[in-house]
Amino acid sequence: MTSDRISMVDMSAEYAQVGPAIEEAVVRVLRSGQYVLGPETRALEKEVAAHVGAPFALGVGSGTESLILALLAVGVGQGDEVITTPFTFFATIEAIRLVGAVPIFVDIEENSFNLDGTKVEAAITSRTKAIMPVHLFGRCADMVCIRKVADAHGIPVVEDAAQSIGAARAGRSAGNWGAAGCFSFYPAKNLGAAGDGGCVTTDDEGVYERLHLLRAHGSKERDEHLVIGTTSRLDSLQAAVLRVKLPHLDEWTAARARSAALYTEGLQGIAGLQVPNPGSDETPVWNQYVIRCENPEPIRKALSEDSIDWRHFYSKPAYLQPALGEFMLAQGACPEAEKRCEEVICLPMHPFLSEAEVRRVVETISKSIA
Ligand SMILES: Cc1ncc(COP(=O)(O)O)c(C=O)c1O
Known part of the structure; x- marks a missing residue:
């Protein structure tokens, strides 16, 4: 397509x-x-x-x-x-x-x-x-x-x-x-x-x-x-x-939040996929909208095929980066971070994303899982 x-x-x-x-x-x-x-x-x-x-x-x-x-x-x-x-x-x-x-x-929280x-x-x-x-x-x-x-x-x-x-x-x-x-x-x-x-x-x-x-x-x-x-x-x-x-920052943040809410409405409840769930004491500014997927590859492939950009932030924990030399740690050091590295997909997110664009991303993801 x-x-x-x-x-x-x-x-x-x-x-x-x-x-x-x-x-x-x-x-x-x-x-x-x-x-x-x-x-x-x-x-x-x-x-x-x-x-x-x-x-x-x-x-x-x-x-x-x-x-x-x-x-x-x-x-x-x-x-x-x-x-x-x-x-x-x-x-x-x-x-x-x-x-x-x-x-x-030190490892990260499971959800945030x-x-x-x-x-x-x-x-x-x-x-x-x-x-x-x-x-x-x-x-x-x-x-x-x-x-x-x-x-x-x-x-x-x-x-x-x-x-x-x-x-x-x-x-x-x-x-x-x-x-x-x-x-x-x-x-x-x-x-x-x-x-x-x-x-x-x-x-x-x-x-x-x-x-x-x-x-x-x-x-x-x-x-x-x-x-x-x-x-x-x-x-x-x-x-x-x-x-x-x-x-303009507050108005742009509000636009990001509207897109985030639309993503969440469309994607929550899909088996094998978790949407961001900020706590009631949090005010997020949605620099990225990041989903967690049990099986991310088919979703990444479907997004690419439908001309939808996505990113893999971050594909490995920092302690596995060769630049760290003697300060690198062995695989398994921070299990939560390592799991997130496998699961995450960052979806398009900016203040000028239209409702139709968000709906198209949601549809592409939903179809790739169905
Ligand atoms: C978490 C984090 N820290 C630091 C930086 C570095 O900022 P800059 O690119 O302005 O040097 C970035 C930039 O992407 C970042 O995302």
């Missing part, structure tokens, strides 16, 4: 809505002559902080750099241990290794795809210097449980909220639970720039000051370098683009 392609994301539909305002903002920045940090970045930082509900936000070069700088800012370094999830985009783990620390993998807070305490040692949950696919991890354990041991929490701006748990936003919340503005994220970008939120003035130093060569005054930092500053152009999009 040949039909119009249904894609995972649709950047051009987004641009059609906000393009003129973006073009105006870009010209404004080009004419201003201030291209790095400057008033646009400072304004965006204030607006993102307000959106997340955090006192401070700091724009950086990418989501990956937000994680690296946040780990450094809370004092993680060579040989320290960071407890995290194996079911994540590899950047989470790279950031830990790039500051010289060792990832300690997120770090299992009840298993964190058993993994804490005298070398544990941070706990790094990931709010995957737009769902906030069980931060009540994770914070309780972290606080009992005096360990800072660095949240990887790259996929989850606007998500919440128990009424509190992702990125506003720990010592630092890390966000990505990669174009396909719920709030995406026209290139790479990221930011860190925090309620800790000390962390905020250290992040300031770290993102700009450890320097406050010209020609004085207090710590070893790097170049990781959010461009004014990216900040200006993001400032146009941020006021």
Whole structure:
């Protein structure tokens, strides 16, 4: 069957809505002559902080750099241990290794795809210097449980909220639970720039000051370098683009939620298939809509044949990635994560998906199982 392609994301539909305002903002920045940090970045930082509900936000070069700088800012370094999830985009783990620390993998919950807070305490040692949950696919991890354990041991929490701006748990936003919340503005994220970008939120003035130093060569005054930092500053152009999009974020999240509800209505109850089931204390932002399938291959094949894009996030736990070398773990280390890696299919999800498109995806999946 040949039909119009249904894609995972649709950047051009987004641009059609906000393009003129973006073009105006870009010209404004080009004419201003201030291209790095400057008033646009400072304004965006204030607006993102307000959106997340955090006192401070700091724009950086990418989501990956937000994680690296946040780990450094809370004092993680060579040989320290960071407890995290194996079911994540590899950047989470790279950031830990790039500051010289060792990832300690704790399995995920059965239903949420997120770090299992009840298993964190058993993994804490005298070398544990941070706990790094990931709010995957737009769902906030069980931060009540994770914070309780972290606080009992005096360990800072660095949240990887790259996929989850606007998500919440128990009424509190992702990125506003720990010592630092890390966000990505990669174009396909719920709030995406026209290139790479990221930011860190925090309620800790000390962390905020250290992040300031770290993102700009450890320097406050010209020609004085207090710590070893790097170049990781959010461009004014990216900040200006993001400032146009941020006021639309809630409306775009609501559109994602409508598509998610339609998917769930159409797919729940099908034997061998599980739909996402966020708890009543969760506010998800649907960065991905991910189903779990006992027998995923026929579904993946049917989707491809019907020109429907899908993704396999993630096909293996991070500890099986060869880049980890001596820190790789044996197969079987985190059974829940490994099961999810086999079962998952990410379906098209973006604010401009039409009801007819969602229904076509549902129909293709239903037929492939019948
Ligand atoms: C969970 C997670 N962490 C970190 C990142 C890294 O963000 P960036 O691509 O902006 O460096 C991503 C990006 O996809 C991500 O999904």
